[in-house]
Amino acid sequence: MLTEQERERIRAEATHYDYPQAACVEALKIVQEGHRWVSDEHLKEVAGLLDMSPEALDSVATFYNLIFRKPVGENVILLCDSVSCWILGYENICAHLKTRLGVELGETTADGKFTLLPMACLGTCDRGPAMMVGSDLHRNLDNEKVDEILGRYRQTPEA
Ligand code: FES
Known part of the structure; x- marks a missing residue:
């Protein structure tokens, strides 16, 4: 689960754009800051917050090689x-x-x-x-x- 603070940060990020989906990379970075990587569970939560499908968000996440979709070290x-x-x-x-x-x-x-x-x-x-x-x-x-x-x-x- 994302923390309430993370959810708030993602919602705030989404307000900077005409479409919330445009905040998806920043949102993934917020998740990664707190958890080092983006799990399937976190991906689904972020997708819900940004009103997009998990599949669409996953395609963004896997495109950027600095978004980690598997656990990484410290x-x-x-x-x-x-x-x-x-x-x-x-x-x-x-x-x-x-x-x-x-x-x-x-x-x-x-x-x-x-x-x-x-x-x-x-x-x-x-x-x-x-x-x-x-x-x-x-x-x-x-x-x-x-x-x-x-x-x-x-x-x-x-x-
Ligand atoms: S080739 Fe450019 S930094 Fe390594």
Whole structure:
């Protein structure tokens, strides 16, 4: 169930548009802020609030790759796999992350701390390899820097 505060925020967001459906991406973000991902139950609730079908809302949710329709860890790592980062060492960084985290791309660590996902260009192509952890951008990655970054997030309950 969404909290009453979340429902209120979604209703308020919908008032900014001529049609409530136009607030659907913002509404999904509100859900994700509180729950990390958008479950089927939450999707149905949001669809009801915005007067749209769950199927229509799901098609929006699955179109945006930053809306998560499956559970994710406390920290989502988005590793850029586009061409510049590839040339600058993506494969090495990806292998290092997989080893350190003990997961493949698309998976969450056993302790629920990290989910590792591939991502298209993060817009910092001249300073790759690059990744985001949560909303933080990390550039010029090498193995040592990755270890230092992971250590920082491991110590932080919700980075
Ligand atoms: S190619 Fe990786 S940030 Fe653009």
